[in-house]
Amino acid sequence: MARKTFREMLEDRWGRENFVCVGLDPVYEKLPKAVCDPGNMATSIMNFNARIVDATKDLVCAYKPNSAFYEALGKLGMYALRETVAHIREAAPDVPVILDAKRGDIGNTNEGYVRAAFDYFEADAITVNPYLGAEALQPFLDKREKGIFVLCRTSNPGAGELQDLQIAEDPLYLHVARHVARKWNKWGNCALVVGATCPDELAEVRREVGDLPILIPGIGAQGGELEKTVRAGRDSRRRGMLVNSSRGVLYASRGEDYAAAARHEVEKLRSAVNACR
């Protein structure tokens, strides 16, 4: 049976009240001792990810490995990333995988990134940077069955340096939101990234983009407030959000109970989101 589109998978997950996205951003030095094999870092990371997935797969709407954490390890990291996605597709075939790669180059060059993300790693969605415009990102936008998450207002402290610059009446990030919702989303495969660290901006973006899915990083370790975030981020159907947590889940315990502790954290976050959406 053909795999569903990213959006179909996401709607199914939301239908089960799953709004938590787990960021699979492993740093070898922070992993629980039980999983560490210094002679085989890539396998350690892969095994760690697999246990986190097995322990949380019924509670999440997506997994989001960030490419930088894998690229740091060179070809071993690529192996770990590819095997991680393969494990998710095997053990949790209903849960889509978002490759957080923040890519973006000129048109024909993006074909290489498209092949890497969707053919080599077999992700269901990718994050992209809007700076080069829709024309450049067309190879991503043309993948109707995939999810294309465009950075809008990011969660880092200095995000506003360019993103908050005022153009006519509105900041740049709101122009990005508008362009994506009105022009880039021809195939209904677009989504946005807006940090939980700026709930007012998130609310503004939501007013602008209707029911477009929004990936919301920055809850937990980055300090975003949950209730305010959920009220700002939900769509007209009280869906529309992927609330991401990475460190809070992955490092919930560094003991042998790390997988159970990760599940407990996801359960808590899932309940908290559902309580206020």
Added chain:
Amino acid sequence: MARKTFREMLEDRWGRENFVCVGLDPVYEKLPKAVCDPGNMATSIMNFNARIVDATKDLVCAYKPNSAFYEALGKLGMYALRETVAHIREAAPDVPVILDAKRGDIGNTNEGYVRAAFDYFEADAITVNPYLGAEALQPFLDKREKGIFVLCRTSNPGAGELQDLQIAEDPLYLHVARHVARKWNKWGNCALVVGATCPDELAEVRREVGDLPILIPGIGAQGGELEKTVRAGRDSRRRGMLVNSSRGVLYASRGEDYAAAARHEVEKLRSAVNACR
């Protein structure tokens, strides 16, 4: 002996009247038959790049492999990229390597990209996307000995969608240029990317940023006009430019003479740049 900083290497190359940067963006299907081994695409690409480097190394200011072309091939591509950089460092130790990766994530995540670019691939410089701001890009900006090329006005037809939005009196890309020149360049390691497809914008950027190095893609296959570009892009010392050509050099001939033909193309471009700078 310790390797020189990127900027020192670049000044040495400019001192020899070398302003051409060769983009090493190989597509297997386009390679000369003489170099193709379908059973070993990565080695074919590596060998092709090595021959191009050997044939042009005295005429260029830098080599610029674009990561997307290698990532498209998965782990074989990583191998080809790593070996390509290793070959340049061995055969042309005076020529710096710019990894064209257009990266950019939030602060701590960028550490992974820094490790990949500078420790794993051993590049001398990298291209980054400005959208997340200087605070996020700090792990790159902190690498004093490396070159950090920030996308400013890109060479694709749709570049203006966001980059030309007017903020107060000026377009976004000019704000980026100003921020980089005045605030981001604390260690003197910053540079910009401005496409040859927009010489008027290039001239404006040059007026704004003093003698900051500018990487200029889009000559040749992308249609930029050389003379106008050089007059717009040169700095007060008649230096300051890295004029990039990729397809025009790599595919100058698909016969067995491909390396000599590539050298001929670089010689022509080098003379043309020097004639009008």
